[in-house]
Amino acid sequence: MSKPAHRSGFACLVGRPNAGKSTLTNALIGAKVAITSGRPQTTRHTVRGIITRPDTQLILIDTPGLHRPRTLLGERLNTLVTDTLAEVDVIVFCLPADQNVGPGDRYIAQQLADVARARRGPKVVAVATKADLVDRDRLARHLLDIDALGPWTHVIPVSAREGYQVQALADLVIGELPEGPQLYPDGELTDEPEAVMVAELVREAALEGVRDELPHSLAVVVEEMGLRPGRDEQHRLVDIRVNLFVERPSQKAIVIGRAGSRLREVGSRARQEIEALLGDRVFLDLHVKVAKDWQRDPKQLSRLGF
Numbered sequence: 001m002s003k004p005a006h007r008s009g010f011a012c013l014v015g016r017p018n019a020g021k022s023t024l025t026n027a028l029i030g031a032k033v034a035i036t037s038g039r040p041q042t043t044r045h046t047v048r049g050i051i052t053r054p055d056t057q058l059i060l061i062d063t064p065g066l067h068r069p070r071t072l073l074g075e076r077l078n079t080l081v082t083d084t085l086a087e088v089d090v091i092v093f094c095l096p097a098d099q100n101v102g103p104g105d106r107y108i109a110q111q112l113a114d115v116a117r118a119r120r121g122p123k124v125v126a127v128a129t130k131a132d133l134v135d136r137d138r139l140a141r142h143l144l145d146i147d148a149l150g151p152w153t154h155v156i157p158v159s160a161r162e163g164y165q166v167q168a169l170a171d172l173v174i175g176e177l178p179e180g181p182q183l184y185p186d187g188e189l190t191d192e193p194e195a196v197m198v199a200e201l202v203r204e205a206a207l208e209g210v211r212d213e214l215p216h217s218l219a220v221v222v223e224e225m226g227l228r229p230g231r232d233e234q235h236r237l238v239d240i241r242v243n244l245f246v247e248r249p250s251q252k253a254i255v256i257g258r259a260g261s262r263l264r265e266v267g268s269r270a271r272q273e274i275e276a277l278l279g280d281r282v283f284l285d286l287h288v289k290v291a292k293d294w295q296r297d298p299k300q301l302s303r304l305g306f
């Protein structure tokens with residue numbers, strides 16, 4: 001038998017306000033991450049955290065709008081949200097065990113059921129969150145109610161607060177990911193959410209003013225990030241090496257600009273923001289590449305925003 005294929009993909013958590021989505025996201029990632037940029041929706045997906053294992057990479061993203069109560073309860077889901085949902089591999093639908101399944105949950109359930117039934121649509125894993133707050137009978141009833149709501153791939157009770165079944169949930173979600181390569185560099189991103197933020201700041205700076213020409217055609221990956229050795233505390237400097245992947249040579253030219261002028265501006269703008277974020281001086285090394293490797297798999301490309 002050959003060794004099992006590498007899997008990778010995207011997941012997002014949805015559910016009514018206060019359902020426990022943030023707490024569960026943090027528990028899944030195993031550390032408190034706060035990659036909230038304060039500027040929602042400047043990128044297509046806000047990465048909340050990445051779980052990298054030797055054979056899998058799971059990227060948890062925020063769903064624009066869906067975690068906002070008013071959008072969710074009041075209106076039909078807008079196209080952006082539906083598109084985002086359709087693009088992820090797994091949706092984790094959170095329903096708090098201490099609340100009865102209500103109209104808000106039913107509304108979301110219906111939208112999710114539609115997305116899940118689409119051809120090659122995402123799998124939906126339904127979670128009874130905050131399981132620690134109720135007794136066994138109540139929990140059992142809640143699970144049955146959830147099961148009746150839609151075509152969920154799994155239904156599982158979890159307590160993020162007590163760590164109950166968090167690992168089991170992670171395993172279920174990972175089990176639903178398609179085969180695919182590792183999309184983000186190793187380990188450090190889980191430990192250093194700053195790297196994700198840095199990538200987003202660079203992406204934002206690089207798209208400034210050329211959004212129309214590069215719609216979703218730019219993926220940014222922080223390759224290396226570390227303190228420059230041999231410097232004293234007063235003169236700390238963080239070296240950051242970043243790759244910007246574009247689809248075509250023409251787009252590379254747009255990003256770089258005449259004689260590199262645009263890339264220098266992008267670098268300087270991004271550097272200022274990164275310095276503000278990290279509180280350290282930064283040497284930012286930007287490389288623009290045409291992403292041949294990423295082009296082989298159209299599904300991966302669209303997930304990455306290409």
Ligand SMILES: Nc1nc2c(ncn2[C@@H]2O[C@H](COP(=O)(O)OP(=O)(O)OP(=O)(O)O)[C@@H](O)[C@H]2O)c(=O)[nH]1
Nearest residue numbers: 016017018019020021022023067130133159160161
């Ligand atoms: N007892 C218990 N409380 C939890 C658990 N998970 C979350 N909570 C609490 O429930 C409340 C809401 O949790 P959040 O994670 O902020 O919920 P959310 O779905 O992200 O909320 P919104 O941002 O409003 O959509 C907080 O007070 C949490 O401390 C859990 O597993 N057990």
